[in-house]
Amino acid sequence: MRTVNVVNHPNSKFNAFTLFQHNDKQSQRNLALLEQLQTTLDVKRLIDIFAVEVAKYIDFTGIYFKHSDINATARGSRQAKSERQFELKINDQFLGIITYAINMPISMTNHQVLTELHQLLVNPLNNAIRYHQAMQLAMQDGLTLLGNRRSFDEQIKRTMAQATRRHTRAGLILCDLNKFKAINDSFGHVVGDNVLVHFATALRKSVRDTDCIFRFGGDEFAIIVADASEQSLAAIEHRIYHAMPQDALLAKYNVTSSLGLAFMNKADNPTSFFHRADTALYSQKMNIPPTLSVVTKELV
Incomplete structure (x- = not known):
């Protein structure tokens, strides 16, 4: 069972001294x-620090924070019988949800x-x-x-x-587009940018969730494959x-x-490591074979 409470911090009216209107011991703790x-x-790290303090007042088995861009779990967290959620806000702007895994209700005092x-x-x-x-x-290509x-x-x-x-x-895996400069020169940089965006989409559709894709600039891309095998790289x-000819825009401009x-x-x-992949890219670019390249065995 989950109970959601809204905690709004009106930052513009915030006075730090109001947080310490307790006895001296509590004020020092705060x-x-x-x-x-x-x-x-x-x-x-913030959630870990916070969990240590909360443990002085609340019997919980886990603390979890969720924001649209980032999640964090306190060290040692595990599931419990129920959850109590608090929606955190600053000036009515949503910040995130902090969840407590608890085995017994939180008292009004501890609330x-x-x-x-x-x-x-x-x-x-x-x-x-x-x-x-x-x-x-x-860390992101714009x-x-x-x-x-x-x-x-x-x-x-x-x-x-x-x-x-x-x-x-x-x-x-290092990738670049064949004759990309000719596309830019013939159709303009707006088309060239769209080609790059669509190629990035084709790469995303071609990799596993655990693989990482990068753009260095221009038409140069890279894919890092963890736990790789000949089969996974070939796939x-x-x-x-x-994926490339299936994309209407890439097909329109005959992008390879x-x-x-x-x-x-x-x-x-x-x-x-990069140099050997770059050498392999250069070799293929000079030949531009119509079939898949052979993945050579280089043991870890």
């Missing part, structure tokens, strides 16, 4: 919590305590969400909304490290070639693509 909450812009604690949480939480959104924009080169550089390191730990294979390659595929090996760093 001030200490507020200071801790102001030490991080990580939403997950009031939660309301006051939420008032301490909402501003640091709002700052963390805005920071997260800004970072997401900094035209296609794919990850950009900076995002790729970070993700390739994470994927390679994960593959090493798990003894799995990481795959990399993605096949789906890309199949070249792909370069590589597997990470034990000696690779991000630069060498």
Whole structure:
């Protein structure tokens, strides 16, 4: 069973001193919590800090925060018999929903305590969400909304490290469009931009949910494939070639693509891994074969 309460923090009328109109001990606790909450812009860390304080008043088994752009779960959270939800707002603007997994009802006294604690949480939480959104924009290609080169550089390191730990294979597919400059020159940059957006859509349709797609700029794209195999890379390659002529705009301008595929090996760093995929892309682009390329075996 879920009960939803609305907690609105009227920021314009907010006076921090009203949060500490308690006995000295409680005031010190509130001030200490507020200071801790102001030490991080990580939403997950904020929820963890907040959970420690809430545990002094509420018997819960889990705390969950949900926002349209980000979710966070307090460390050690698990399910309970019921849930109690609070909708957090600032100046009537929706911030998110915080959910408590509980095995017994929250008393009126502790409900009031939660309301006051939420008032301490909402501003640091709002700052963390805005920071997260800004970072997401900094890591995103503005035209296609794919990850950009900076995002790729970070993700390739994470994927390679994960593959090493798990003894799995990481795959990399580099893509670019054949004769894209001619499309721009003949039909203009508006058409060229639309081609890039539609190609990005074709890539999205061709990969798994666990795969990551990036645009470096121009007509250069990359796909990082975790837990890769010859079959998975070949399947993605096949789906890309199949998706492009199915797209009306790409078909109208006879857009084709070249792909370069590589597997990470034990000696690779991000630069060498990328270089081998780039070499494979260059080789295919020079030949532009009509059939799928052969995925060579490069053991992890």
